Amino acid sequence: MKRLLITGAAGGLGSLARRRLAGLADILRLSDIADLGQAAPHEELVPCELSDFAKVKSLVGGCDGIVHFGGISVENTWEKILPANIAGTYNIYEAARLTGVKRVFFASSNHAIGFYKRETRIDATDPVRPDSLYGVSKCFGEALARYYYDKYRVETAVVRIGSCFPEPKDHRMMATWLSENDLVSLIERVFTAAKLGYVTVFGASDNEEQWWDNRCAGFLGWRPKDSSEPFREKIDATCEKPESDAPVNRYHGGAFAIARLD
Template sequence: MDVKLGRVVITGAAGRIGPTVREGLREDADHLVLVDTADIQPEDGAETAVEADIGDRAALCEAFRGADAVVHLAAITDEAGFDDLLDANVRGTLNVLEAARRAGVPRVVLFSSNRVTGNYPIHHHVFPDEPPRPDGFYGVTKVAAEALGQLYADTFGLEVVALRVGSFEEQPTETRHLATWLSPRDCVGFVRAAITAPNVNFVAAYAVSGNARRFWDLSVGESELGYRPVDDASVYAGDFPDDDPFWHGGPQGGDFAGPEALLPHLGE
């Protein structure tokens, strides 16, 4: 690739997606700063590891100095108690955006989620500018994180890209993934495009592979970020039954949606 990425910070670098993004950006980045509460070992002099929590704004400001972009992965990534989600996914995102502003970082890539629209029915093709319909508290906090990104773009001129990530897996493991799968290759492709796309103010785009059965429109990712996904879950369709109840109707969030998913986190 002929576009250098500069100095890139990755929060949540030791998480589930972090290692894939780290490996995918190493060749084109001048330097990677890997931020996590876990102990990370830099592979060479082109990486720096910072042990910090996204609740520590001062530590983030220090880690972000001199960076050209921040890729914000750190979060609680599934349904949980609302207070915990609020701290990690909303206050944590605020800390990242504010630290980026104070450190003079021009661009932040936020990992949002397809679950900000998980309560749309499976037969509805969703565009990123349609109203949110989150399928749980997790989705609600990602809606709030996107709103914070829009606020910082409008108020402070920070360039923000919110990637509504699909189901990140090496390959589909359930029927829903035939619509929602995000391959590792496409994940890195979307992140690289989100870092390098010109003329960005605020962009919210679905980051999902080019699955034939997908629910989400990919035109924003192509027109605003310049990335068209290359993988398609349909090559794995034979691994799953055609008459799976998931396709009979219901929300796009599948088992993530509905009272059974939310009630355990509401207490008594």
């Protein structure tokens, strides 16, 4: 690729992509409303409010692919979710259609399916069950991506990211953890695969406990190599185990399933 756009490039995952994806395109175009610092020689810094369609269209123009991390990444009010995650995602896809971008990595979330019970293993054919307004916004993004592929052939990998940190932080993340290396390899695979179409991928590493089945994305050839298991002793020693019936143990989305803003 000549130019790859990364939205939300000042955030945790966007910063990781900025550091690790330099070899995927000649130029990384980085966007956020937060400070992006200084541009490296292979970078373009383009601050952009995703709810402003004219600015988004200019941002997307000239790009060959998009890694869309932009938006609010935790639960929030509808008034804040709407412009950032709903209007912003629409603007990205409509701009992609108008400017000819044909492939998108859409960062969805496990909170799009967060109300499934922990003992229920699901795959991409199971219905969404959002656990929050944030999760609802990701369901919207998934449906929008499906529409733009079916009608306009904008290919998308919808990636329901579990918990992507340098290491798991608690017992729930022993199941949902996605290592930084595995995320990077997945993004690389999305943009180098001969055919993508529309595909849902569950973003978790090769952990001992598995809630999500990626058989529907097998054609991509992505195989996570890391596991949370080396961190088990540390987690057991430093984190209190929640009760069996606690929300964090009952639902895929953990505490998001009971969190309320009122």
